[in-house]
Amino acid sequence: MNPLELDMLSRPRRNRKSAGVRALTRETTLSASDLVLPLFFHEDPEDVAIESMPGCTRWSLEGLVKEAGEAHALGVPAVVLFPKIEESLKTGDCEECYNPEGLVPRAIRALKAAHPDLVVMTDVALDPYNADGHDGLVVDGEIINDETVAVLCKQALSQAEAGADIVAPSDMMDGRVAAIRDALDANGFQKVSICSYTAKYASAFYGPFRGALDSAPKAGDKKTYQMDPANAREALRELELDELEGADMVMVKPGGPYLDIVKSVRENTRLPVAVYQVSGEYLMIQAASAGGWLDREKVIFESLLGIKRAGADIILTYFAKEVAGKLKGLGQ
Numbered sequence: 097m098n099p100l101e102l103d104m105l106s107r108p109r110r111n112r113k114s115a116g117v118r119a120l121t122r123e124t125t126l127s128a129s130d131l132v133l134p135l136f137f138h139e140d141p142e143d144v145a146i147e148s149m150p151g152c153t154r155w156s157l158e159g160l161v162k163e164a165g166e167a168h169a170l171g172v173p174a175v176v177l178f179p180k181i182e183e184s185l186k187t188g189d190c191e192e193c194y195n196p197e198g199l200v201p202r203a204i205r206a207l208k209a210a211h212p213d214l215v216v217m218t219d220v221a222l223d224p225y226n227a228d229g230h231d232g233l234v235v236d237g238e239i240i241n242d243e244t245v246a247v248l249c250k251q252a253l254s255q256a257e258a259g260a261d262i263v264a265p266s267d268m269m270d271g272r273v274a275a276i277r278d279a280l281d282a283n284g285f286q287k288v289s290i291c292s293y294t295a296k297y298a299s300a301f302y303g304p305f306r307g308a309l310d311s312a313p314k315a316g317d318k319k320t321y322q323m324d325p326a327n328a329r330e331a332l333r334e335l336e337l338d339e340l341e342g343a344d345m346v347m348v349k350p351g352g353p354y355l356d357i358v359k360s361v362r363e364n365t366r367l368p369v370a371v372y373q374v375s376g377e378y379l380m381i382q383a384a385s386a387g388g389w390l391d392r393e394k395v396i397f398e399s400l401l402g403i404k405r406a407g408a409d410i411i412l413t414y415f416a417k418e419v420a421g422k423l424k425g426l427g428q
C-alpha cells in the first residue's frame with residue numbers, strides 16, 4: 097500500500113474523472129434556446145460595421161431580416177430590436193417613437209412576415225428618439241416620470257400593432273409596467289407580453305451601445321432613473337412592484353458584474369428571469385481576445401454559463417448567433 101495514501105471517504109474528484117462522468121454530474125447547461133440576439137438597424141440600405149462595437153453590424157432592414165433568420169435557424173428563439181433613428185427625426189417630445197410607419201414597426205412587420213415563429217422583442221424607451229438622448233422626456237433638466245409613461249404606452253402600442261410578441265420597457269420610469277399592461281389590454285393586445293427591465297443599473301458598461309445608436313444623453317447622466325450600482329435590496333423592491341404591475345418576465349442588467357442581483361432576483365420570484373450581457377461586457381471579451389490575451393470562445397461560454405448558473409432563464413447577448421452555431425456544431 098502507498099504509505100502516503102489518505103484515508104478519505106469523500107473524494108470530490110471522482111465526479112470529475114472523465115468527460116462522461118463530468119457530463120452526468122454537470123449542474124448547468126447552456127442552450128441556444130436560452131438566448132436572445134440584440135440587433136441594431138437603421139434606415140440606410142447598407143449594412144455598416146459599428147465602430148464602437150467591433151464585431152457588430154448596424155443592419156439595413158433587409159440585412160436585419162436575413163441576420164434574424166440565420167440566428168433563428170440556428171435555434172435562437174428571439175431577437176430584440178434597437179433602431180438608430182435619423183438625427184432629423186429626434187425631437188423633445190419623441191413623437192417618432194409611436195409613428196406606425198416608423199423604422200421599428202416596419203422592421204417588426206418585415207421580421208414577422210419572413211419568420212413568423214421568431215419571437216420579436218422590442219425596446220420601450222425614448223432615448224433613440226429623444227433630442228436630449230434620455231430615456232424619458234426632459235423638462236428643465238429633469239426627466240419627468242408620468243408624462244413619459246404616457247408616451248411609452250403609445251410606443252408599446254405601436255409595436256404591438258405591428259406584431260411584436262414581447263415589449264420590453266428599458267426606461268426605468270416608475271409605474272410603466274402597469275400603464276403599458278392597461279394600454280395593451282384596452283386595445284385588444286392581451287397576448288402581448290411584457291419583459292420588464294426590472295433592475296437596470298446606471299452602468300458605464302452601456303457606453304459602446306450608446307455609440308452604436310448615437311443615443312448618449314446630451315446633458316447629465318441617467319442616475320435619477322437607472323439604479324445605483326451600490327444597491328442590492330432596491331432590486332427586490334423593483335421586483336415586487338413589477339410583479340404587482342403584471343410583468344411576465346423580469347430582467348437584470350448588466351449581467352456579469354451583477355450576478356449577486358441575478359441570484360437574489362431568481363430566489364425571490366417565480367417569473368422567468370432575463371439577464372442582459374451588455375455591450376461593455378461583450379467588448380471586454382472582444383478586446384482581450386483580439387489582443388491574444390484570452391481564449392475567446394472559452395471565455396464567451398464561461399461568461400454565459402456563469403450568468404445561467406446565477407439564475408438566468410433567458411440571456412440577451414451579442415454572442416447569441418455565434419454561440420448557437422457552436423452549440424449546433426457540438427450536436428447540442
Ligand SMILES: NCc1[nH]cc(CCC(=O)O)c1CC(=O)O
Binds near residue numbers: 220266303306374376
Ligand atoms: N434604453 C436604452 C438602452 N437599452 C439597452 C441599453 C444598453 C445595452 C447595452 O449596453 O448593450 C440601453 C442603454 C442605456 O440605458 O443607456
Ligand SMILES: [Mg+2]
Binds near residue numbers: 269270271334
Ligand atoms: Mg421600476
